[in-house]
Amino acid sequence: MPIGYSRRIVAEIEQADTGKIGVRLAMICLLRDIPVKYVADYLGVSRVTVYTWFRGKTNVPERLNVKVQKLINKLS
Secondary structure, three states: OOOOOOOHHHHHHHOOOOOOOOHHHHHHHHOOOOOOHHHHHHOOOOOHHHHHHHHHOOOOOOHHHHHHHOOOHHHH
């Protein structure tokens, strides 16, 4: 299990809609063991916000889509 991620969060990410950019970012972070704090700091949002994106509960705002896609590309 990736460091810093609970079993519950990992299970929710694995069941989330991979068509969402936030969930795609979550999958990469799980595989690469990248902490939510890193993502939140890089994007200038809270860890709670990132967790909601990771679980597919909310969508990444359009104003951050390009930055999130760049982060996905950087981490892939």
